[in-house]
Amino acid sequence: MDWNFIYRNLPLFGKAALLTVKIGMAGIILAILLGLICAVIRHLRIPVLREITSFYIEVSRNTPLLVQLFFLYYGLPKIGVPTDAGICGMAGIAFLGGSYMSETFRSGLESIESVQTESALSLGMNRFEAMCYVVLPQAVSVSVPAFMANIIFLLKETSVFSAISLMDLMFTAKDLIGLYYKTTESLFMLVVFYLLILLPISLLGSLLERRMRYAGFGD
Amino acid sequence: MDHVTKRFGNHTVLDDISLTVHRGEVIVVIGPSGCGKSTLLRCINALEKIQGGEIKLGNEKIEYGSKRLPSLRQKIGMVFQNYELFPHLTVLGNIQLAPVKVQKRNLAEVQAEAIGWLDRVGLEGRENSYPRELSGGQKQRVAIVRALCMHPEILLFDEVTAALDPEMVREVLDVMLALAAQGRTMLIVTHEMRFARAAADRILFLDGGKIMEDSDPETFFTHPQTERARRFLSTFQFDNIKKL
Numbered sequence: 001m002d003w004n005f006i007y008r009n010l011p012l013f014g015k016a017a018l019l020t021v022k023i024g025m026a027g028i029i030l031a032i033l034l035g036l037i038c039a040v041i042r043h044l045r046i047p048v049l050r051e052i053t054s055f056y057i058e059v060s061r062n063t064p065l066l067v068q069l070f071f072l073y074y075g076l077p078k079i080g081v082p083t084d085a086g087i088c089g090m091a092g093i094a095f096l097g098g099s100y101m102s103e104t105f106r107s108g109l110e111s112i113e114s115v116q117t118e119s120a121l122s123l124g125m126n127r128f129e130a131m132c133y134v135v136l137p138q139a140v141s142v143s144v145p146a147f148m149a150n151i152i153f154l155l156k157e158t159s160v161f162s163a164i165s166l167m168d169l170m171f172t173a174k175d176l177i178g179l180y181y182k183t184t185e186s187l188f189m190l191v192v193f194y195l196l197i198l199l200p201i202s203l204l205g206s207l208l209e210r211r212m213r214y215a216g217f218g219d
Numbered sequence: 220m221d222h223v224t225k226r227f228g229n230h231t232v233l234d235d236i237s238l239t240v241h242r243g244e245v246i247v248v249i250g251p252s253g254c255g256k257s258t259l260l261r262c263i264n265a266l267e268k269i270q271g272g273e274i275k276l277g278n279e280k281i282e283y284g285s286k287r288l289p290s291l292r293q294k295i296g297m298v299f300q301n302y303e304l305f306p307h308l309t310v311l312g313n314i315q316l317a318p319v320k321v322q323k324r325n326l327a328e329v330q331a332e333a334i335g336w337l338d339r340v341g342l343e344g345r346e347n348s349y350p351r352e353l354s355g356g357q358k359q360r361v362a363i364v365r366a367l368c369m370h371p372e373i374l375l376f377d378e379v380t381a382a383l384d385p386e387m388v389r390e391v392l393d394v395m396l397a398l399a400a401q402g403r404t405m406l407i408v409t410h411e412m413r414f415a416r417a418a419a420d421r422i423l424f425l426d427g428g429k430i431m432e433d434s435d436p437e438t439f440f441t442h443p444q445t446e447r448a449r450r451f452l453s454t455f456q457f458d459n460i461k462k463l
Contacts, residue, residue, distance in 0.1 A: 122296075122297035123365070133305075133316055141307065
Protein backbone atom coordinates (compact mmCIF):
# COMPACT_ATOMS: atom_id res chain seq x y z
CA MET A 1 0.00 0.00 0.00
CA ASP A 2 1.43 3.36 -1.05
CA TRP A 3 0.43 5.58 1.88
CA ASN A 4 2.17 8.52 0.31
CA PHE A 5 -0.11 8.23 -2.73
CA ILE A 6 -3.13 8.08 -0.49
CA TYR A 7 -1.99 11.12 1.44
CA ARG A 8 -1.36 13.14 -1.75
CA ASN A 9 -4.80 12.39 -3.15
CA LEU A 10 -6.79 12.99 0.02
CA PRO A 11 -7.91 16.50 -1.04
CA LEU A 12 -9.15 15.10 -4.35
CA PHE A 13 -11.30 12.52 -2.55
CA GLY A 14 -12.44 15.12 -0.07
CA LYS A 15 -13.68 17.32 -2.88
CA ALA A 16 -15.41 14.40 -4.56
CA ALA A 17 -17.06 13.35 -1.30
CA LEU A 18 -18.34 16.88 -0.84
CA LEU A 19 -19.88 16.78 -4.31
CA THR A 20 -21.50 13.41 -3.63
CA VAL A 21 -22.98 14.67 -0.38
CA LYS A 22 -24.10 18.01 -1.83
CA ILE A 23 -25.88 16.66 -4.88
CA GLY A 24 -27.10 13.55 -3.06
CA MET A 25 -28.58 15.51 -0.16
CA ALA A 26 -30.22 18.12 -2.39
CA GLY A 27 -31.79 15.29 -4.40
CA ILE A 28 -32.89 13.50 -1.24
CA ILE A 29 -34.58 16.60 0.18
CA LEU A 30 -36.51 16.97 -3.06
CA ALA A 31 -37.31 13.26 -2.97
CA ILE A 32 -38.73 13.59 0.55
CA LEU A 33 -40.99 16.47 -0.50
CA LEU A 34 -42.08 14.65 -3.64
CA GLY A 35 -42.65 11.45 -1.70
CA LEU A 36 -44.70 13.19 0.99
CA ILE A 37 -46.97 14.81 -1.58
CA CYS A 38 -47.42 11.55 -3.53
CA ALA A 39 -48.10 9.56 -0.36
CA VAL A 40 -50.81 11.96 0.80
CA ILE A 41 -52.40 11.99 -2.65
CA ARG A 42 -52.49 8.19 -2.75
CA HIS A 43 -53.64 7.88 0.84
CA LEU A 44 -56.53 10.32 0.44
CA ARG A 45 -57.34 8.77 -2.97
CA ILE A 46 -57.57 12.13 -4.70
CA PRO A 47 -58.96 11.40 -8.18
CA VAL A 48 -56.82 12.03 -11.31
CA LEU A 49 -53.77 13.06 -9.27
CA ARG A 50 -53.81 9.59 -7.78
CA GLU A 51 -53.54 7.93 -11.21
CA ILE A 52 -50.71 10.27 -12.18
CA THR A 53 -48.74 9.50 -9.02
CA SER A 54 -49.27 5.77 -9.45
CA PHE A 55 -47.91 6.00 -12.99
CA TYR A 56 -44.92 8.03 -11.81
CA ILE A 57 -44.16 5.61 -8.99
CA GLU A 58 -44.19 2.59 -11.29
CA VAL A 59 -41.95 4.27 -13.88
CA SER A 60 -39.53 5.52 -11.29
CA ARG A 61 -39.26 2.29 -9.31
CA ASN A 62 -38.94 0.03 -12.29
CA THR A 63 -36.17 1.79 -14.16
CA PRO A 64 -32.53 1.94 -13.01
CA LEU A 65 -31.10 5.27 -11.91
CA LEU A 66 -28.44 4.99 -14.60
CA VAL A 67 -31.11 4.87 -17.30
CA GLN A 68 -32.96 7.80 -15.73
CA LEU A 69 -29.75 9.84 -15.64
CA PHE A 70 -28.91 9.06 -19.28
CA PHE A 71 -32.41 10.04 -20.22
CA LEU A 72 -32.10 13.38 -18.44
CA TYR A 73 -28.53 14.12 -19.43
CA TYR A 74 -28.54 13.09 -23.09
CA GLY A 75 -32.25 13.21 -23.79
CA LEU A 76 -33.25 16.66 -22.59
CA PRO A 77 -30.78 18.64 -24.75
CA LYS A 78 -32.26 16.89 -27.80
CA ILE A 79 -35.59 18.58 -27.10
CA GLY A 80 -33.87 21.88 -26.41
CA VAL A 81 -33.67 21.81 -22.61
CA PRO A 82 -30.11 22.69 -21.59
CA THR A 83 -28.78 20.39 -18.89
CA ASP A 84 -26.11 20.64 -16.28
CA ALA A 85 -24.63 17.42 -14.90
CA GLY A 86 -25.12 18.52 -11.29
CA ILE A 87 -28.76 19.39 -11.77
CA CYS A 88 -29.30 16.15 -13.68
CA GLY A 89 -27.81 14.14 -10.83
CA MET A 90 -29.99 15.93 -8.32
CA ALA A 91 -33.11 15.50 -10.45
CA GLY A 92 -32.30 11.83 -10.99
CA ILE A 93 -32.02 11.15 -7.26
CA ALA A 94 -35.21 13.11 -6.60
CA PHE A 95 -37.05 11.21 -9.35
CA LEU A 96 -35.93 7.79 -8.15
CA GLY A 97 -36.15 8.62 -4.44
CA GLY A 98 -39.60 10.22 -4.68
CA SER A 99 -41.26 6.88 -5.31
CA TYR A 100 -39.38 5.06 -2.56
CA MET A 101 -40.10 7.85 -0.08
CA SER A 102 -43.74 7.90 -1.13
CA GLU A 103 -44.20 4.20 -0.48
CA THR A 104 -42.42 4.52 2.86
CA PHE A 105 -44.64 7.38 4.02
CA ARG A 106 -47.72 5.64 2.67
CA SER A 107 -47.07 2.51 4.70
CA GLY A 108 -46.74 4.81 7.71
CA LEU A 109 -50.02 6.52 6.87
CA GLU A 110 -51.82 3.20 6.43
CA SER A 111 -50.59 2.06 9.82
CA ILE A 112 -52.49 4.85 11.61
CA GLU A 113 -55.98 3.64 12.43
CA SER A 114 -58.81 5.53 10.80
CA VAL A 115 -60.46 6.18 14.15
CA GLN A 116 -57.60 8.59 14.89
CA THR A 117 -58.79 10.63 11.92
CA GLU A 118 -62.37 10.35 13.18
CA SER A 119 -61.23 11.56 16.57
CA ALA A 120 -59.64 14.59 14.91
CA LEU A 121 -62.69 15.22 12.73
CA SER A 122 -64.99 15.04 15.73
CA LEU A 123 -62.91 17.84 17.28
CA GLY A 124 -63.94 20.02 14.36
CA MET A 125 -60.83 19.68 12.22
CA ASN A 126 -61.22 19.44 8.48
CA ARG A 127 -59.54 16.60 6.57
CA PHE A 128 -56.45 18.67 5.86
CA GLU A 129 -55.97 19.69 9.50
CA ALA A 130 -56.53 16.12 10.68
CA MET A 131 -53.84 15.00 8.25
CA CYS A 132 -51.31 17.70 9.25
CA TYR A 133 -51.74 17.68 13.01
CA VAL A 134 -52.74 14.12 13.81
CA VAL A 135 -52.04 11.53 11.12
CA LEU A 136 -48.88 12.75 9.42
CA PRO A 137 -46.74 13.28 12.56
CA GLN A 138 -47.55 9.75 13.68
CA ALA A 139 -47.04 8.29 10.21
CA VAL A 140 -43.66 9.97 9.80
CA SER A 141 -42.38 8.67 13.10
CA VAL A 142 -43.56 5.15 12.27
CA SER A 143 -41.68 5.31 8.98
CA VAL A 144 -38.37 6.55 10.39
CA PRO A 145 -36.48 3.23 10.07
CA ALA A 146 -37.53 2.64 6.46
CA PHE A 147 -36.98 6.30 5.74
CA MET A 148 -33.37 6.21 6.94
CA ALA A 149 -32.78 3.06 4.89
CA ASN A 150 -34.00 4.99 1.84
CA ILE A 151 -31.59 7.84 2.47
CA ILE A 152 -28.66 5.46 2.70
CA PHE A 153 -29.81 3.60 -0.40
CA LEU A 154 -30.10 6.84 -2.37
CA LEU A 155 -26.68 8.10 -1.27
CA LYS A 156 -25.16 4.83 -2.44
CA GLU A 157 -26.95 5.15 -5.74
CA THR A 158 -25.01 8.36 -6.36
CA SER A 159 -22.10 6.12 -7.36
CA VAL A 160 -23.54 6.03 -10.89
CA PHE A 161 -23.08 9.80 -11.20
CA SER A 162 -19.72 9.19 -12.83
CA ALA A 163 -21.62 8.03 -15.92
CA ILE A 164 -22.71 11.60 -16.59
CA SER A 165 -19.17 12.84 -15.86
CA LEU A 166 -19.81 14.22 -12.40
CA MET A 167 -16.57 14.22 -10.42
CA ASP A 168 -17.93 12.17 -7.56
CA LEU A 169 -16.09 9.55 -5.46
CA MET A 170 -16.52 6.77 -8.00
CA PHE A 171 -15.34 8.98 -10.85
CA THR A 172 -12.27 10.08 -8.89
CA ALA A 173 -11.33 6.53 -7.96
CA LYS A 174 -11.66 5.30 -11.55
CA ASP A 175 -9.71 8.30 -12.76
CA LEU A 176 -6.81 7.62 -10.38
CA ILE A 177 -6.76 3.95 -11.28
CA GLY A 178 -6.63 4.90 -14.97
CA LEU A 179 -3.84 7.42 -14.49
CA TYR A 180 -1.54 5.66 -11.99
CA TYR A 181 -2.62 1.99 -11.85
CA LYS A 182 -2.89 2.35 -8.05
CA THR A 183 -5.94 0.08 -7.90
CA THR A 184 -5.67 -1.09 -4.29
CA GLU A 185 -5.08 2.38 -2.88
CA SER A 186 -7.84 3.99 -4.91
CA LEU A 187 -10.45 1.37 -4.05
CA PHE A 188 -9.41 1.50 -0.40
CA MET A 189 -9.98 5.26 -0.37
CA LEU A 190 -13.29 4.78 -2.13
CA VAL A 191 -14.56 2.40 0.57
CA VAL A 192 -13.27 4.59 3.39
CA PHE A 193 -14.93 7.70 2.05
CA TYR A 194 -18.28 6.05 1.44
CA LEU A 195 -18.18 4.74 5.00
CA LEU A 196 -17.27 8.18 6.28
CA ILE A 197 -20.37 9.58 4.63
CA LEU A 198 -22.80 6.78 5.40
CA LEU A 199 -21.89 5.61 8.91
CA PRO A 200 -22.80 8.90 10.60
CA ILE A 201 -26.14 8.84 8.79
CA SER A 202 -26.76 5.30 10.01
CA LEU A 203 -25.97 6.35 13.56
CA LEU A 204 -28.15 9.42 13.27
CA GLY A 205 -30.91 7.12 12.08
CA SER A 206 -30.83 4.87 15.11
CA LEU A 207 -30.68 7.92 17.37
CA LEU A 208 -33.70 9.47 15.68
CA GLU A 209 -35.56 6.17 15.85
CA ARG A 210 -35.08 5.94 19.60
CA ARG A 211 -36.14 9.54 20.13
CA MET A 212 -39.26 9.14 18.01
CA ARG A 213 -40.21 6.04 19.92
CA TYR A 214 -39.84 7.96 23.14
CA ALA A 215 -42.16 10.65 21.83
CA GLY A 216 -45.20 8.61 22.60
CA PHE A 217 -45.56 5.20 21.01
CA GLY A 218 -45.44 1.60 22.02
CA ASP A 219 -48.16 1.39 24.60
CA MET B 220 -83.28 13.50 14.43
CA ASP B 221 -86.10 12.99 12.07
CA HIS B 222 -86.83 9.65 10.39
CA VAL B 223 -83.16 8.73 10.19
CA THR B 224 -82.29 5.56 8.32
CA LYS B 225 -78.81 4.11 8.03
CA ARG B 226 -77.90 1.07 5.96
CA PHE B 227 -74.67 -0.82 5.48
CA GLY B 228 -75.29 -2.53 2.15
CA ASN B 229 -78.56 -4.42 2.60
CA HIS B 230 -78.39 -4.39 6.35
CA THR B 231 -80.51 -1.67 7.95
CA VAL B 232 -78.78 -0.52 11.12
CA LEU B 233 -81.01 2.41 12.00
CA ASP B 234 -84.59 2.09 10.91
CA ASP B 235 -86.57 5.32 10.69
CA ILE B 236 -85.39 6.78 13.99
CA SER B 237 -86.84 10.04 15.26
CA LEU B 238 -85.49 11.59 18.41
CA THR B 239 -85.39 15.02 20.01
CA VAL B 240 -82.79 15.83 22.63
CA HIS B 241 -83.57 18.89 24.71
CA ARG B 242 -80.95 21.21 26.14
CA GLY B 243 -79.69 19.94 29.49
CA GLU B 244 -81.03 16.46 28.99
CA VAL B 245 -79.03 13.33 29.77
CA ILE B 246 -80.11 10.46 27.59
CA VAL B 247 -78.71 7.00 28.04
CA VAL B 248 -78.96 4.63 25.10
CA ILE B 249 -78.90 0.93 25.91
CA GLY B 250 -79.57 -2.21 23.98
CA PRO B 251 -77.99 -5.48 22.87
CA SER B 252 -74.79 -5.55 20.80
CA GLY B 253 -75.27 -4.66 17.18
CA CYS B 254 -78.55 -2.85 17.78
CA GLY B 255 -77.19 0.36 16.30
CA LYS B 256 -76.35 2.32 19.45
CA SER B 257 -72.88 3.35 18.38
CA THR B 258 -74.00 3.95 14.81
CA LEU B 259 -76.62 6.32 16.15
CA LEU B 260 -73.91 8.45 17.78
CA ARG B 261 -71.65 8.24 14.74
CA CYS B 262 -74.47 9.48 12.53
CA ILE B 263 -75.08 12.47 14.77
CA ASN B 264 -71.67 13.94 14.05
CA ALA B 265 -71.70 12.64 10.49
CA LEU B 266 -68.92 10.11 10.81
CA GLU B 267 -71.43 7.91 8.99
CA LYS B 268 -73.50 8.85 5.98
CA ILE B 269 -77.24 8.39 6.44
CA GLN B 270 -79.55 7.09 3.73
CA GLY B 271 -82.71 8.79 4.83
CA GLY B 272 -84.11 11.46 7.14
CA GLU B 273 -82.25 14.41 8.58
CA ILE B 274 -80.31 15.36 11.69
CA LYS B 275 -80.30 18.90 13.02
CA LEU B 276 -78.37 20.66 15.74
CA GLY B 277 -80.46 23.65 16.74
CA ASN B 278 -81.67 24.85 13.37
CA GLU B 279 -78.73 23.67 11.38
CA LYS B 280 -78.73 20.51 9.35
CA ILE B 281 -75.82 18.14 9.89
CA GLU B 282 -74.86 16.81 6.50
CA TYR B 283 -72.17 14.32 5.59
CA GLY B 284 -69.50 16.00 3.47
CA SER B 285 -70.85 19.54 3.79
CA LYS B 286 -68.57 22.55 4.13
CA ARG B 287 -70.20 23.57 7.40
CA LEU B 288 -69.51 20.20 8.99
CA PRO B 289 -66.22 21.01 10.78
CA SER B 290 -67.72 24.04 12.53
CA LEU B 291 -70.84 22.06 13.48
CA ARG B 292 -68.72 19.24 14.85
CA GLN B 293 -67.01 21.71 17.17
CA LYS B 294 -70.35 21.97 18.95
CA ILE B 295 -70.63 18.19 19.26
CA GLY B 296 -68.13 16.64 21.66
CA MET B 297 -67.44 12.97 21.10
CA VAL B 298 -65.66 10.54 23.41
CA PHE B 299 -64.66 7.17 21.96
CA GLN B 300 -64.47 3.71 23.46
CA ASN B 301 -60.70 3.47 23.02
CA TYR B 302 -59.99 7.10 24.01
CA GLU B 303 -58.29 7.95 20.71
CA LEU B 304 -55.89 10.38 22.28
CA PHE B 305 -53.14 11.46 19.92
CA PRO B 306 -50.11 9.42 21.05
CA HIS B 307 -47.52 11.88 19.72
CA LEU B 308 -48.80 14.73 21.87
CA THR B 309 -48.76 15.29 25.62
CA VAL B 310 -51.97 15.50 27.62
CA LEU B 311 -51.96 19.28 27.30
CA GLY B 312 -51.04 19.04 23.61
CA ASN B 313 -54.01 16.77 23.02
CA ILE B 314 -56.39 19.11 24.78
CA GLN B 315 -55.21 22.38 23.30
CA LEU B 316 -54.69 21.24 19.69
CA ALA B 317 -58.20 21.83 18.38
CA PRO B 318 -59.15 24.88 20.48
CA VAL B 319 -55.95 26.67 19.41
CA LYS B 320 -55.53 25.49 15.82
CA VAL B 321 -59.17 25.20 14.81
CA GLN B 322 -61.04 27.65 17.02
CA LYS B 323 -58.04 30.05 17.00
CA ARG B 324 -58.38 30.70 20.69
CA ASN B 325 -55.66 32.16 22.86
CA LEU B 326 -53.14 29.52 23.95
CA ALA B 327 -52.72 30.73 27.53
CA GLU B 328 -56.46 30.94 28.07
CA VAL B 329 -57.01 27.40 26.70
CA GLN B 330 -54.17 26.02 28.82
CA ALA B 331 -55.56 27.61 31.98
CA GLU B 332 -58.96 26.10 31.22
CA ALA B 333 -57.42 22.70 30.46
CA ILE B 334 -55.45 22.64 33.69
CA GLY B 335 -58.54 23.67 35.63
CA TRP B 336 -60.46 20.75 34.16
CA LEU B 337 -57.59 18.30 34.70
CA ASP B 338 -57.53 19.26 38.38
CA ARG B 339 -61.24 18.71 38.66
CA VAL B 340 -61.12 15.23 37.15
CA GLY B 341 -58.25 14.21 39.42
CA LEU B 342 -55.38 14.53 36.95
CA GLU B 343 -53.46 17.41 38.49
CA GLY B 344 -49.83 17.51 37.42
CA ARG B 345 -50.28 15.11 34.52
CA GLU B 346 -50.47 17.75 31.78
CA ASN B 347 -47.01 16.97 30.44
CA SER B 348 -47.38 13.19 30.43
CA TYR B 349 -47.76 11.30 27.19
CA PRO B 350 -50.87 9.15 26.74
CA ARG B 351 -48.85 5.92 26.94
CA GLU B 352 -47.81 6.88 30.48
CA LEU B 353 -51.42 6.97 31.66
CA SER B 354 -53.83 4.24 32.70
CA GLY B 355 -56.98 3.58 30.70
CA GLY B 356 -59.17 5.47 33.13
CA GLN B 357 -56.82 8.44 33.09
CA LYS B 358 -56.72 8.45 29.31
CA GLN B 359 -60.48 8.42 29.12
CA ARG B 360 -60.72 11.35 31.53
CA VAL B 361 -58.25 13.26 29.37
CA ALA B 362 -60.42 12.47 26.35
CA ILE B 363 -63.44 13.89 28.18
CA VAL B 364 -61.54 17.05 29.11
CA ARG B 365 -60.39 17.35 25.49
CA ALA B 366 -64.01 17.29 24.35
CA LEU B 367 -65.10 19.75 27.07
CA CYS B 368 -62.47 22.34 26.19
CA MET B 369 -64.12 22.76 22.78
CA HIS B 370 -67.17 24.13 24.63
CA PRO B 371 -69.58 21.73 22.95
CA GLU B 372 -73.35 22.08 23.14
CA ILE B 373 -73.82 18.34 23.35
CA LEU B 374 -71.54 15.50 24.43
CA LEU B 375 -71.66 12.04 22.89
CA PHE B 376 -70.19 9.13 24.84
CA ASP B 377 -69.67 5.92 22.90
CA GLU B 378 -69.22 3.02 25.36
CA VAL B 379 -66.50 4.99 27.08
CA THR B 380 -66.02 2.48 29.89
CA ALA B 381 -66.19 -0.70 27.82
CA ALA B 382 -62.41 -0.98 27.46
CA LEU B 383 -61.65 -0.27 31.11
CA ASP B 384 -60.88 -2.39 34.16
CA PRO B 385 -63.70 -2.38 36.72
CA GLU B 386 -61.96 -0.03 39.15
CA MET B 387 -61.27 2.49 36.43
CA VAL B 388 -64.85 2.41 35.23
CA ARG B 389 -65.91 4.18 38.39
CA GLU B 390 -63.50 7.11 38.06
CA VAL B 391 -64.76 7.81 34.56
CA LEU B 392 -68.42 7.41 35.48
CA ASP B 393 -67.95 9.80 38.41
CA VAL B 394 -66.74 12.48 36.01
CA MET B 395 -69.76 11.86 33.79
CA LEU B 396 -72.15 12.01 36.73
CA ALA B 397 -70.66 15.35 37.74
CA LEU B 398 -71.15 16.66 34.21
CA ALA B 399 -74.73 15.44 34.20
CA ALA B 400 -75.31 17.24 37.48
CA GLN B 401 -74.04 20.46 35.86
CA GLY B 402 -76.90 20.28 33.42
CA ARG B 403 -74.94 19.42 30.30
CA THR B 404 -76.65 17.89 27.32
CA MET B 405 -75.37 14.35 26.97
CA LEU B 406 -76.11 11.30 24.90
CA ILE B 407 -74.51 8.24 26.43
CA VAL B 408 -74.20 4.74 25.03
CA THR B 409 -73.32 2.31 27.81
CA HIS B 410 -73.72 -1.14 29.28
CA GLU B 411 -73.46 0.14 32.86
CA MET B 412 -77.05 -0.30 34.01
CA ARG B 413 -76.68 1.13 37.49
CA PHE B 414 -74.98 4.18 36.08
CA ALA B 415 -77.74 4.56 33.51
CA ARG B 416 -80.30 4.51 36.23
CA ALA B 417 -78.43 7.08 38.31
CA ALA B 418 -77.50 9.52 35.58
CA ALA B 419 -80.22 9.43 32.97
CA ASP B 420 -83.19 11.71 32.53
CA ARG B 421 -84.38 9.43 29.77
CA ILE B 422 -83.53 5.91 28.75
CA LEU B 423 -83.69 4.82 25.15
CA PHE B 424 -83.82 1.10 24.52
CA LEU B 425 -82.71 0.23 21.01
CA ASP B 426 -83.15 -3.09 19.29
CA GLY B 427 -82.96 -4.01 15.64
CA GLY B 428 -82.31 -0.39 14.67
CA LYS B 429 -85.57 0.86 16.24
CA ILE B 430 -86.26 2.74 19.45
CA MET B 431 -88.25 0.14 21.38
CA GLU B 432 -88.67 2.19 24.53
CA ASP B 433 -88.22 5.81 25.47
CA SER B 434 -89.00 6.42 29.12
CA ASP B 435 -87.66 7.71 32.42
CA PRO B 436 -85.20 5.37 34.15
CA GLU B 437 -87.55 4.40 36.98
CA THR B 438 -90.23 3.18 34.59
CA PHE B 439 -87.77 1.46 32.33
CA PHE B 440 -85.98 -0.51 35.01
CA THR B 441 -89.03 -1.42 37.08
CA HIS B 442 -91.76 -1.74 34.45
CA PRO B 443 -90.27 -2.21 31.01
CA GLN B 444 -93.01 -2.00 28.39
CA THR B 445 -91.74 -4.51 25.88
CA GLU B 446 -90.92 -8.19 26.20
CA ARG B 447 -87.60 -7.56 24.44
CA ALA B 448 -86.52 -5.03 27.08
CA ARG B 449 -87.57 -7.38 29.88
CA ARG B 450 -85.46 -10.15 28.43
CA PHE B 451 -82.53 -7.78 27.94
CA LEU B 452 -82.68 -6.55 31.52
CA SER B 453 -82.91 -10.07 32.90
CA THR B 454 -79.46 -10.84 31.46
CA PHE B 455 -78.06 -8.47 34.09
CA GLN B 456 -79.69 -10.41 36.95
CA PHE B 457 -77.67 -13.04 38.74
CA ASP B 458 -80.04 -13.72 41.62
CA ASN B 459 -81.83 -16.75 40.21
CA ILE B 460 -78.90 -18.55 38.68
CA LYS B 461 -79.24 -22.31 38.97
CA LYS B 462 -76.36 -24.18 40.56
CA LEU B 463 -74.68 -26.59 38.19
